[in-house]
Amino acid sequence: MRGYLARKTLVYGLTFVVAVTLNWLIPRLMPGDPVQRMVARAAVQHPETIASMTDYYERTFGLDLPIWQQYLNYWAALFRGDLGTSVWLFPAPVSEVVLDAVPYTLGIMIPAILLSFVVGNTVGAMAARSRWLDNVALPVGYLVTAMPYMWLAILLAWGFGVALGWFPVAGGYDFGLVPQWSWSFAADLLQHWFLPFLSLFLVSLGGWAIGMRNLIIYELESDYANYLAALGAPKRLIRQYAFRNAQLPQITGLALQLGTILGGALVTEIVFAYPGLGKLVLSAIQNQDFFLLQGTLLFVVIGVLVANFVIDIVYVLVDPRTRTGLTGGTA
Amino acid sequence: MALAVNDLKVWYRTRRGDVKALDGVTFEVADGEIMGIAGESGCGKTTLGKALIRLDTRMKHVGGTVVLDDDELPIGDDNAMRRHRYREVSLIPQYAMSAMNPTRKIGRMIRDLLGAHNVRYNDVLPELERRLKLVGLEPDVLGRYPIELSGGMKQRVVLVLSTLLDPSLLIGDEVTSALDVSSQKAVARALVEFRDHGFVKSMIVITHDISVLFQVADTILVMYAGHLAEKAPAKTIISDPLHPYTKMLIGALPKVGDRYEEQQLEGIEGRPPSLLEPPAGCRFRDRCPLAHDRCAEAPPFREVAEGHHVACWAVS
Amino acid sequence: GCSGGGGSAPTPAANPYASAEGMDAATELVGEYPREETLFTSGTQWGPPSSWNPIPGAGHATGARGLLYEPLFQFDPITLELTPWLAEGGEWTGDDTYELTLREGLTWQDGETLDAEDVVFTAELGKVDAVPYSNIWTWLDKVEATGDTTVEFTFSDPRYQEWDNWLYSTMVLPEHLMSDWSDEDLLANPNEEPVGSGAFKFSAVGQDRMVWERNDDWWAKSELGLEMPMKYIVDVVNTSNEVALGLMLSGSLDLSNNFLPGVNTLVDSGQVSTYYEGEPYMLAAASANLIPNQTRAPMDDVDFRQALARSIDVDKIVANAYGGLVSKAHPSGLVPAFEQYYDQDVAAEHGFTFDADEAASILADAGYEDTDGDGFVETPDGEQIDLKLIVPAGWTDWMEAARVIAEDASAAGIKVTADFPDAGAVDDARATGDFDLLINGNAGISNTPWTYYNYAFYQPIQEQMLAGNFGRYEDKEAWELVQDLSRTETGTPEFDSTLSEVQEKFMTDLPAIPLWYNGAWAQYNESQWTNWPKEGREDAYFPVMWNNYVQMGGLNALLALEPAG
Amino acid sequence: MLTLDQLDKVYKTGTFGTSDLHAVRQVSLDVQRGEVVSLIGESGSGKSTIGKLVLHLLSSTGGTITFDGQDVTKLGFRARRDYYRKVQGVFQDPFSSFNPIYKVDRTFETLRRSYFPRVSSGEWRERLDDALAAVTLEPDDILGKFPHQLSGGQLQRLLIARALLLDIELLVADEIISMLDASTRIDVLNLLGELKGRGLGILFVTHDLSLGNYVSDRVVILYKGRVVERGDTGAVFDDPLHPYTRDLLASVPHLDRTWEEVEAQEAERTRRLAGRCLYHEDIAAQGRSLGDEARSVDGVPNGLGLVEHAPGHFVGCFRMAAEDECPAGPAVKP
Amino acid sequence: MTATQPTAGPGVEASEQPGVAGATPGGPVAGRKPGGDARETLYFALRNPKVIIGLVVVLGFLLLGLIGPAFLRYAPMDYAGPPMAPPSADFPFGTTTFGQDVFAQFVAGLRSTFLVGLLGGGVAAVIGMTIGFVAGYRGGLIDELLNMLTNVVLVIPGFVVLIIINAYLGVRSVPMQALYIGIFSWPWVARAVRAQTLSLRTRDFIDLAKLSGVGVGTILRREVAPNMYSYLFMTFVLLFGGSILTAASLDFIGLGPTNAMSLGLMMNQAVQWSALHLGLWWWFVPPGLGITLIVGSLYIMNVGLDEVFNPKLREM
Ligand SMILES: Nc1ncnc2c1ncn2[C@@H]1O[C@H](COP(=O)(O)OP(=O)(O)OP(=O)(O)O)[C@@H](O)[C@H]1O
Ligand SMILES: Nc1ncnc2c1ncn2[C@@H]1O[C@H](COP(=O)(O)OP(=O)(O)OP(=O)(O)O)[C@@H](O)[C@H]1O
Ligand SMILES: [Mg+2]
Ligand SMILES: [Mg+2]
Secondary structure, rough: OOOHHHHHHHHHHHHHHHHHHHHHHHHHHHOOHHHHHHHOOOOOHHHHHHHHHHHHHHOOOOOOOHHHHHHHHHHHHHHOOOOEOOOOOOOHHHHHHHHHHHHHHHHHHHHHHHHHHHHHHHHHHHHHHOOOHHHHHHHHHHHHHHHHHHHHHHHHHHHHHHHHOOOOOOOOOOOOOOOOHHHHHHHHHHHHHHHHHHHHHHHHHHHHHHHHHHHHHHHHHOOHHHHHHHHOHHHHHHHHHHHHHHHHHHHHHHHHHHHHHHHHHHHHHHOOOOOOOHHHHHHHHHHOHHHHHHHHHHHHHHHHHHHHHHHHHHHHOOHHHHHHHOOOOOO | OEEEEEEEEEEEEOOOOEEEEEEEEEEOOOOOEEEEEEEOOOOHHHHHHHHHHOOOOOOEEEEEEEEEEEEOOOOOOOHHHHOOOOOEEEEEOOOHHOOOOOOOOOOHHHHHHHHHHHOOOOHHHHHHHHHHHHHOOOHHHOOOOHHHHHHHHHHHHHHHHHHOOOOOOEEOOOOOOOOHHHHHHHHHHHHHHHHOOOOOOOOEEEOOOHHHHHHHHHHEEEOOOOOEEEEEEHHHHHHOOOOOHHOOOOOOOOOOOHHHOOOOOOOOOOOOOOOOOOOOOOOEEEEEEOOOHHOOOOOOOOEEEEOEEEOOOOOO | OOOOOOOOOOOOOOOOHHHOOOOOOOOOOOEOOOHEEEEEEEOOOOOOOOOOOOOOOOOOOOOOEOOOOOOOOOEEEOOEEEEEOEEEEEEEEEOOEEEEEEEEEOOOHHHHHHOHHHHHHHHOOOOOOOOHHHHHHOEEEEEEOOOOEEEEEEEOOOOOOHHHHHHHHHHHOOOHOOOOOHHHHHHHHHOOOOOOOOOOEEEEEEOOOEEEEEOOOOOOHHHHHHHHHOOOEEEEEEOOHHHHHHHOOOOOEEEEEEOOOOOHHHOOOOOOOOOOOOOOOOOEEEEEEEEEEEOOOOOOOOOHHHHHHHHOOOHHHHHOOOOOOOOOOOOOOOOOOHHOOOHHHHHHHOOOOOHHHHHHHHHOOOOOOOOOOOOOEOOOOEEEOOOOEOOOHHHHHHHHHHHOOOOOOHHHOEEEEEEEOOOOHHHHHHHHHOOOOEEEEOOOOOOOOOHHHHHHEEEEEEEEOOOOOOOEEEEEEEEHHHHHHHHHHOOHHHHHHHHHHHHHHHHHOOOEEEEEEEEEEOOOOOOOOOOOOOOOOOOOOOOEEEOOHHHHHHHHHHHHHEOOO | OOOEEEEEEEEEOOHHEEEEEEEEEEEEEEOOOOOOEEEEEOOOHHHHHHHHOOOOOOOOOOEEEEEEEEOOOOOHHHHHHHHHHHHEEEOOOOOOOOOOOOOOHHHHHHHHHOOOOOOOHHHHHHHHHHHHHHOOOOHHHHOOOHHEEEEHHHHHHHHHHHHOOOOOOEEEEEEEOOHHHHHEEHHHHHHHHHHOOOOOEEEEEEEEEHHHHHHOOEEEEEOOOOOEEEEEEEHHOOOOOHHHHHHHHHHHOOOOOOOOHHHHHHHHHHHHHHOOOOHHHHHHHHHOHHHHHOEEEEEEOOOOOEEEEEOEEEEOOOOOOOOOOOOOHHHHHH | OOOOHOOOOOOHHHHOOOOOOOOOOOOOOHHHHOOOOHHHHHHHHHHOOOHHHHHHHHHHHHHHHHHHHHHOOOOOOOOOOOOOOOOOOOOOOOOOOOEEEEHHHHHHHHHHHHHHHHHHHHHHHHHHHHHHHHHHOOOOHHHHHHHHHHHHHHHHOOHHHHHHHHHOOOOOOHHHHHHHHHHHOOOOHHHHHHHHHHHHOOOOOHHHHHOOOOOOOHHHHHHHHHHOOHHHHHHHHHHHHHHHHHHHHHHHHHHHHOOOOOOHHHHHHHOOOOOHHHHHHHHHHHHHHHHHHHHHHHHHHHHHHHHOOOHHHHHH
């Protein structure tokens, strides 16, 4: 287990470094110059004014130092939790902007991932035992999985929001409300949350169901299942075992999927104008706010890394095979 | 009489037709008897073992009966069979290495399995531990995962687990094949011991290694291409086989003293017939040096001496 | 939830940004903005508000200029009148002195008096380079408070047009709060506890909204008898057209100040209303110009520019891309508010209109011919012409328009393709001159036509062009004319004649090709608030709350609203 | 002809090869022309690893392999091809030795393309027929078929025929009969015997002692990657010296004696030896002390060699000192 | 990159589980019936309704995209008819706010969609397979490094990176987009291929090929890869669908090709021009439905293929 975790940690550490470095490179590689943006925004024309403003913003964004120092400073600032200053939302600190958006994204992602995982796996397991259900669930599952995230979101917004008017189609909570601890506010929050959540939930659902169905079929064919059956174990017990074992690859799959789901969440947020990271990323790009983009991406990467790490720990807990030190030799 | 199999036919469904893997076999296994089954690969040994406990989805029961302790086993009916499994017929599978759920502790799995048979784990725990000791395992294996055990250990755990409810009949399929000689010996001996202790009444041991059978079995049944060829006490099969196939099979086995330079053994020419459309009559006909016209008709499996059955026209 | 909640004014927490999002600070606030006392508006704010510092020209919460801080004068783009606001009045007491009188009883929201010192402080801030209006000090000599309410400005080079502009576009700042700001603060201090003098105070802020609360101690209540009808303004951050439209249709939004595609059909069906009942529905806010980069061939050739201008069927853009929501631009480039300044004779003689045949003949006369038979003309030197028209990705109406322009130009034999880089890339290209053609609408409505021509002819050509003349048109004479215009007082005959000369220069040289007018996008949902500005109404003000437009009618439009029912 | 000297193989396992698995330790042996040498040991004792080292499918971590005086551990791609003209291998699983998606002929085609690009089709066919005849296969029964259409015995013989096409001098046969049926096994064994008669040297890897005994001239007993005993087949089988060898022999299921009978005989031998360690005794008799040689790696002494207890009959030991307990265990468990 | 992984069969995920590498249950290699059964495969493929349905739908759309433009009166961008017209005989899918023919756009969009699928899937397949082959076959340090690379790319949220690359390079053409997508969707392929290669590498026929003096490249090409064709094909099908979905997402958020029509772009424009609120459902329903049907059919076809290649599933 130690070896397993050590290896994972190494991968995560490496990914982190790569991600941070890539991140740091973004504003330096992207076309357009943040300083220029700030100056241009002021729409001044005076040469001296331009020069002094340019100077000022260069200092503010730390772009006046030698490149290696910028890189080191970046790391140092990172550990202080300082992600720089937003260009678009100047002078708001990026970390604050990002932190404000994070709860919304997590708020739709975590329930959607967990619920779709649980429900999907359950449906898949059921499909694996019933031919009827299989014939229905499988094609439906595939079609749902094949839907572009935003299209499902658009349809939901159109159907439940525009046509039926049951749910609002924009914002995190009603514009007439002030955030507070109250039932009416919570209900409103929930109402705004529901459609983005639902679209993400639905799209992820099919994949899990199908994966589970296939895995269970494999598991039911496995030796231990046959042995249990030969010893007169009821189908229930065998299914229970198969389900449990089939969940392991599903959990790994979950780790693999995180990035993708996140992409979906971003797009979904955009459709529903939900004030999460997705909208932030898009705005950052549209406004060439590299520092915000940088910060958001970093946050996202760290989020995915942490989630992956958690999944790996969970994995160690549920799969004894990881604990025996049988980390794969190459043979 | 513990087990009586009468004209049992079990076939595999395939796209190209039925594979007649078990095509009318009749034999008995007495109380306390360890019967070994030997034969070339693909002759139906495993099929026979499975037929007695659980047909898989591709197998179909075409005919014949199996009577265990005066009860007919409903082998074609999976649900009805469930009642008989484990308590009456039990199995040590060919794949003992992977027979246990990799993600459950062994004790937990036994508890679940016993629970499914309405037996309280704690009631049998002392007996379980006693038997584990008997096969040289510490009771703490119950708290371990299968992957933490070596092959021989797993094989022995499966042996204990499979016989925990003292079944009348235990079927062991290639129980020792994957093991090193020393583990092989230990497991084989444990089998005999279990019979001696009365944990199981009778046993069918399937292996292609006849020398192991010679060590553990009371009687040996030789199969050929879905048919029975010969059944006799182990010593007799080794020293006085009657069926030409058995003779050639035994003759092809080098003993530890044999050397190529001194005495060249001979194999059996040819291959067994396809079981998809097996030829009528004696299935060994094509490879048999004694074959004659009569062999176009299937020879009956006759008792030619006390406890010695042979299916060959050439044997009187 | 507790509604109503009059009384205790919320004290903004140290970091208002956190306070609105963090639930704890919010307990002090009202739970819900009562619908009948709240105006919901959108289309002005494109990102989470993050600054309330009115000094930089942009980047602060919209409303910081106008609602929170106030200028000396207001300007009405419909009547073209400058009305005293914080100022009681002002006049030129000499050729180069201007005397300004403040009203009595002006107060800051924290109770301090707003007096002449604040105005002097504001003007002198311009001496700091980084302050956007620092250029006034190239022609302003000195500022002096001559009394509590009087200020005297002395000019080295009086530029009347530009001065008027300064008077209504500069916010008077509180000296007692900002005098200790460092030069850097002037640009970068988010001013999170803003204290202005205006009708509204900072109330709350969120990712997706800015909330203003009525300043019940507003000086204008007693001084001018003005009463804001709404207690709150919730300015919803604009995320996209379709979101805004959705909110608008559901009645959650009273005023939307952005382009809502297809809104013409909704006006026709009575779901929303606009300034005009029919086409063009909106007032014009600025002209959208096709900017040819005149440092590159063949855009440096005026004949080519003339031909290009004539090849574009603007009516098609107006009808199809905009659904009639805009109107075609006058060849002078001036918005219809300046209709009185249009020199129709010049326009008749030099102005261009869509005429593909004429475009072709101009091209042919100037030596542009399709020598290689690819359907597109080459330069007289035989060089291939392959121009790229850039428009920011995501600016859907302009993208569609650009496609039409490219199509039309190509049909006339000028090979143009539309390309949609990021907004930032377009900005960079524009600033550095690394483009062939682009569309720009930076010069909006103002107090004077001078603004537009200043934008079109601006000199000198610098490495980076940020305020105008993006096409880098070089002509000394033209620039002199524009400067003369600036130095001339409105209403004088010299002003009109100079303006005519400038217009002629503009139409003959075409430094920029005016195409259509970007609308002063404003659509109203009248279910909560009525008496919106409409054509023909007496008190119809320019209904736009954009940054720098509040003092150009937005505030008055608000004041005129009445609760429905 | 083939000589292994102090051969070592360490597998790197774990992330970036952080942990070692010492699979073969200090193995020395030799194979002469016309001789079958059996490598015998339990699973994991390193038999296959040695086979693969000889075939240059693995690179060794120490020691030398010489073939006719030439060190073959460091051959380049080209030199290796020449080496393979003389040395070939056949492996345990006949079914996995053929690519299941191709007809069996392809194995020969590959060989031809590599080694006999200039041989005409007709001549090739002739050679092929000869080789097949040598392994008693009918070309018509075999060629043009897929591997799953043939029996394991046929496939194994095909592989031997493939080796024969090259006119080889040494064959490494790794458990070539363990997957075969009793009835076909003996044919393959007999074939080996016949090849030996033709002057081929064979390194025969097996865990089955009765088979090892049947064809081989000399045997090498491996335990945990080390040679514990080595000598003429007869000598080793009749008079096993090392406790591990004796344990192995006692565990073999015989066809003519029961385990009880074998054990009785073994117990007799144990009594006779009375816990003596021949290796240490011999070392002491030579007047040597183990000293530095007894350095241990993973609890297994590495430097310990073998002593020649009887002419041509070598024995090794796992104990550093005669009093230690033998890691291979007592010959027969009490 | 979207939603493909969970359907990639258990072989994929299981491969990273320590201790079970190579022992994946019924992975394509293990589950595949050995031996030149191309005909049998075809037999099952042509009788598998899932394969047939999937293939028919995909090919139907492909055909429409290929030959459709020839029969259209309007180019996708032409202001062809009255604005906002609902579906009619003239305009089967209605018109946009500008009066463009939605059907013409749809047909043009299909082309980009297939191009993106083909190119993006192709690039990802090539990279993934190359890395998987090399890592699996070479082993050792190279494997560790490539594995590390794979894991790093896997963990980095590809979509976000894609957004950035797209914004950064600003080259907005369909092939470029496909290229970027391909560059970020290979890791799971590499993993899966590596696992398969690992298990194939230990097969004796690889050693035998080496003994025949065959070089590494040839072995990979002629011995390893052909054994995985079925698997590689299925992988490609999944990548194809995934690329289409990813491209649609990119197009939708405005990072699509600037001078071409695509289904994602249609949705983007529909939404931007308020089709939802103006009730122009015919503008945004067809492109999404088209993508869903194409990708869904690909997925269903993939299940069908899985069943064809994998007898165990066929039983279900
Ligand atoms: N699932 C199946 N479908 C079709 N035929 C099968 C199936 N399983 C086994 N058979 C065929 O049935 C026959 C008997 O197989 P069985 O497994 O009983 O042989 P066996 O004697 O146990 O062989 P081995 O010694 O190799 O285990 C063989 O010819 C085999 O090909
Ligand atoms: N490629 C490899 N990487 C790491 N360890 C290996 C590798 N191949 C073999 N080993 C290990 O080396 C040791 C010797 O293996 P080898 O295959 O030589 O044994 P063997 O005697 O042939 O066993 P068997 O009878 O099971 O074939 C074993 O512990 C095995 O696990
Ligand atoms: Mg079997
Ligand atoms: Mg081996």
